[in-house]
Amino acid sequence: MKIPVLTYHGMNVMKNTYAENDHLALASDLETIRTLGFSIIPLSRVVDWHQGVVADEQVSRTVAITWDDGSWFDYYDLDHPSCGVQRSMINILRDFTSHDGSSRAVHATSFVISSPAARNSLDQSCMIGKDWWGDQWWLDAVSSGLVDVECHSWDHVHPELDRVAQQNQDKGDFRAVNSFADADVQFRRAGDYIGQILNGKKPTLFAYPYGSASPYVVNEYLPKHQAEHGFRAAFTTRASAVSKTDSVWLLPRYVFGHDWKSPQGLEELLARD
């Protein structure tokens, strides 16, 4: 048995078409998931199942949804400069649940970049400098019951940042995080900050920026320093559904735009497992 985890990036808005807009893709995919008879479960439940806490029967024919980077596109409807107002990712979930008066179960996990300074700088370099990467929505998102806020590193070792928490300023590849000092910032400090904003609810799930991690992180830091960082599972972007034989520090996810690009592509992917 396997459970697919689907990943979207709310800031991927190029046109108002399925293939070039992760918001339109999510809205369409929710309908496809439902039509195919799948239910949506929180990512934490996938991990519970992987750890043997939840039985197979309780999670058969389910999927989980995740969003990466944690910009305001996850939470607020925003007026995109060329594509017009974009329904936020959480509001797309709300639209789906209230579709026909019946309440459909829906949930997503938003993997956010933790460092306020990194988000502030990336807002200028990767978006349009409208201050659309703040964390003031995290607590409300979690309180809604529709979204969990989890961790996508301290600074994404992003190439657009002047300085990152990597000893040689080796940017653009999270596998460069391969020492205790760097991992302590990218995981423990990142988790502590998110927990502070969420009134003490520290993240327990991590998604690696760029989808992969160093052997040091996977084999040493994450398993051996759990008391310090508090994470219980980490996700890559290896294109597969989660199975119990996967390492809990290398759980796979499918990424929209890479692993499927059309509603038919999603159907094929869900039929695979």
Ligand SMILES: [Zn+2]
């Ligand atoms: Zn990312």
